[in-house]
Amino acid sequence: MPAKPSGAPPRRSRSTGAATASGGPPLSLERIVAAAVELLDTQGVDGLSMRRLADQLSAGAMSLYWHVGNKEEVFDLALDAVLAYSPPAVEAREWRANVVHMLEDWRAAMLRHPWSAALLPRRALGPSMLGRLELLSQTLSRAGVADADLNVAIWSVWNYVMGATITRGSFDRSADDLAAAQRRLTERAERYPSIDRSRLLLDSDWDGAFRKGLDLLLDGLTPKR
Amino acid sequence: MPAKPSGAPPRRSRSTGAATASGGPPLSLERIVAAAVELLDTQGVDGLSMRRLADQLSAGAMSLYWHVGNKEEVFDLALDAVLAYSPPAVEAREWRANVVHMLEDWRAAMLRHPWSAALLPRRALGPSMLGRLELLSQTLSRAGVADADLNVAIWSVWNYVMGATITRGSFDRSADDLAAAQRRLTERAERYPSIDRSRLLLDSDWDGAFRKGLDLLLDGLTPKR
DNA sequence: CGACTGAATCGTACGGTGTACGAGAACGTG
DNA sequence: CACGTTCTCGTACACCGTACGATTCAGTCG
Numbered sequence: 420m421p422a423k424p425s426g427a428p429p430r431r432s433r434s435t436g437a438a439t440a441s442g443g444p445p446l447s448l449e450r451i452v453a454a455a456v457e458l459l460d461t462q463g464v465d466g467l468s469m470r471r472l473a474d475q476l477s478a479g480a481m482s483l484y485w486h487v488g489n490k491e492e493v494f495d496l497a498l499d500a501v502l503a504y505s506p507p508a509v510e511a512r513e514w515r516a517n518v519v520h521m522l523e524d525w526r527a528a529m530l531r532h533p534w535s536a537a538l539l540p541r542r543a544l545g546p547s548m549l550g551r552l553e554l555l556s557q558t559l560s561r562a563g564v565a566d567a568d569l570n571v572a573i574w575s576v577w578n579y580v581m582g583a584t585i586t587r588g589s590f591d592r593s594a595d596d597l598a599a600a601q602r603r604l605t606e607r608a609e610r611y612p613s614i615d616r617s618r619l620l621l622d623s624d625w626d627g628a629f630r631k632g633l634d635l636l637l638d639g640l641t642p643k644r
Numbered sequence: 645m646p647a648k649p650s651g652a653p654p655r656r657s658r659s660t661g662a663a664t665a666s667g668g669p670p671l672s673l674e675r676i677v678a679a680a681v682e683l684l685d686t687q688g689v690d691g692l693s694m695r696r697l698a699d700q701l702s703a704g705a706m707s708l709y710w711h712v713g714n715k716e717e718v719f720d721l722a723l724d725a726v727l728a729y730s731p732p733a734v735e736a737r738e739w740r741a742n743v744v745h746m747l748e749d750w751r752a753a754m755l756r757h758p759w760s761a762a763l764l765p766r767r768a769l770g771p772s773m774l775g776r777l778e779l780l781s782q783t784l785s786r787a788g789v790a791d792a793d794l795n796v797a798i799w800s801v802w803n804y805v806m807g808a809t810i811t812r813g814s815f816d817r818s819a820d821d822l823a824a825a826q827r828r829l830t831e832r833a834e835r836y837p838s839i840d841r842s843r844l845l846l847d848s849d850w851d852g853a854f855r856k857g858l859d860l861l862l863d864g865l866t867p868k869r
Numbered sequence: 870c871g872a873c874t875g876a877a878t879c880g881t882a883c884g885g886t887g888t889a890c891g892a893g894a895a896c897g898t899g
Numbered sequence: 900c901a902c903g904t905t906c907t908c909g910t911a912c913a914c915c916g917t918a919c920g921a922t923t924c925a926g927t928c929g
Contacts, residue, residue, distance in 0.1 A: 446877080464766075469916065479879035481917075486877090490916065537765045540810045543825060544845075549836055556838035570848045574811065575804075575857035582807025585765040586799065600768060611774055613781040620769075623795045632800035632861065639860035671906080694887065704908035706888075711906090715887065 455497040459534045499545035501532045514562040529584045536588040563642045572640040583629045680722040684759045724770035726757045739787040754809045761813035788867045797865040812850045
């Protein structure tokens with residue numbers, strides 16, 4: 420009987436460079452994940468089905484299950500691939516620049532792949548996210564945050580970025596949706612006068628607000644010198 | 645031909661008190677939403693299907709579609725029902741108490757219904773959320789935040805609460821999951837030494853961290869007196 | 870060379886899903 | 900009674916994730 424690699428997939432036990440009968444390159448975890456990300460980017464979360472994914476790879480649907488345990492794992496892998504982080508070659512001297520760089524890179528990645536923001540809350544932390552957390556933890560610690568305050572600091576910053584990106588991502592839907600939301604809002608302007616007046620949903624400087632709030636948090640969380 | 649109320653459902657045009665043939669009470673938007681919330685609470689997001697929802701109401705699956713356009717609308721309605729907010733009868737004299745009350749109520753509601761935190765990022769803002777935003781906007785404005793800074797302030801606070809609750813919600817999965825995460829982490833302790841040492845995933849005081857970060861933001865965003 | 874083996878592919882089938890369609894029941898009003 | 904409106908729901912269709920087992924392929928050994 421065939422043995423399925425559930426816990427740790429084999430990942431090309433040998434470089435069997437031979438093409439499959441149908442002429443395409445052989446299946447591999449990497450190709451599957453890449454195709455999944457592409458499908459998610461173009462079709463959204465609901466657009467990813469195992470059959471479509473297999474089609475995109477010119478493979479049978481069930482072939483995927485040799486490399487992957489189930490669909491959830493595809494999501495996990497795609498999420499992790501998209502959220503991978505490699506710090507810049509030369510680290511900045513100021514700890515703050517490193518933190519901000521990582522957080523803005525994270526935010527940018529999620530905005531580049533809008534499905535990721537909606538998916539992240541439902542999935543466990545993958546290696547990419549743990550790596551970012553580790554970096555954040557180390558940097559803040561080296562910046563002088565006491566151990567007792569470290570967890571609070573990490574989560575405060577983390578939560579802020581998470582919330583900012585998710586909120587932001589939920590607002591750059593299609594222009595139609597935005598226009599519809601705006602129409603609904605001014606229709607009920609008597610019920611929501613303040614947010615209608617401030618054009619909260621339309622004119623907000625998302626990036627500026629993000630930076631300002633982040634600065635505020637970092638100022639408050641790290642020891643003053 | 646039957647006219648479907650897509651935009652504005654009729655909501656009991658008349659109180660047709662008659663019971664259906666099967667003996668149960670008649671269907672209504674309210675009953676559907678209540679049943680949906682109950683199903684979501686007990687079975688989770690994937691546990692809600694139109695057929696199951698109809699079963700719970702002793703109705704045929706397709707009967708739901710008279711009251712509701714599609715399944716997404718069910719999600720929207722359930723979300724909005726769960727996130728409704730009515731401010732306390734007597735408002736506090738301090739603006740800050742009002743803001744904190746609303747935000748903590750929001751957070752509590754999402755933690756009471758964990759599916760809501762995972763759902764919110766994918767759905768548009770419903771009336772309940774707009775109401776909360778309006779309240780926040782008015783209160784901050786009355787607290788002295790200049791119009792130019794208002795949107796930044798609103799979103800900063802908003803994002804923070806959103807992120808904190810979503811993150812928190814994604815971590816109170818089953819004890820098994822948490823233990824597994826911890827095991828995976830200490831297995832790779834050499835790769836994540838800092839977050840392993842601080843027991844970041846286990847010992848964090850979520851509520852304390854939430855309050856502290858929120859205070860920091862409110863301090864920074866509102867004019868000092 | 871043939872026999873064997875394990876890795877990898879994939880066709881079929883099953884139980885589930887959301888919902889389009891249209892037949893009918895229940896009801897208020899003439 | 901008939902008629903229109905409101906509401907219920909059975910059937911059907913396309914699609915989904917995936918269990919199962921047959922099949923193909925690459926490589927090794929005798």
